Amino acid sequence: MAKLIAMANPSPWRATVLTLFPEMFPGPLGVSLAGRALASGLWEIEARDIRASATDRHRSVDDTPAGGGPGMVLRADVLAAAIDAAEIAPERPRLLMSPRGRPLTQARVAELAGGTGPLIVCGRFEGIDQRVIDGRGLEEVSIGDYVLSGGEIAALALIDACVRLLPGVMGKEASGTEESFSDGLLEYPQYTRPQLFEGTPIPEVLTSGDHAKVASWRRAQSEALTAARRPDLWAQIPPKPANRAGRQKTPKNKTDG
Secondary structure, three states: OEEEOOOOOOEEEEEEEOOOOOOOOHHHHHHHHHHHHHHOOOEEEEEHHHHHHOOOOOOOOOOOOOOOOOOOOOOOHHHHHHHHHHHOOOEEEEEEEEHEEEEHHHHHHHHHHHOOOOOOEEOOOOOEEEEHHHHHHOOEEEEEOOOOOHHHHHHHHHHHHHHOOOOOOOOOOOOHHOOOOOOOOOOOOOOOOOOOEEEEEOOHHHOOOOOHHHHHHHHHHHHHHHHHOOOOHOOOOOOOOOOHHHHHHOOOOOOHH
């Protein structure tokens, strides 16, 4: 049985989730920005129970791994039937949340948000039969180098990342373009009132009213943070001709000591 939430716009962005625990959705996606957007019909979520496609009286969805080993594996026939029953349009991406998948990036999130919405398969146990991954063209996606109990939490993270980029969800469009990863860099430090906190003031440049200096300071802070914390990202950013010499030694950000 599928649980469909929100239906207002003719064809809003939709996430179709295949899971053994449909009650986990929308979960945290039902509050704050995503929740308000869901209630107003800017997007939809459909949680479908994989067990509904089981054919035996025990509603079995898994079996022991071929070749031996610990744990259980989701059966190809049951999961394939669940995918087929969802009747996903060919243009919609078919994703499988998996620790062995390609890392989810902000660029991929933007691509997914720009489409009609993905089908997301949430694995459990030791994984799912490789034949259904190949046979149904599932794109394996990872949210990090660690293992969760199942794909549901990873799916929630992916959906949240997409939903906040949908038109009308965030209050200010610039909010999405000045965040971490939007231009390959980590976001600069943020400050607000009070002006003085435990002896530490807001950096003077941020209260100067000089927008060019503020932009320059923020860029320098983003570069310093990225170089210090994410050298993998920093290595992918081509140096600007004017800053070629300076890129070898980036300014130190006070948040890193």
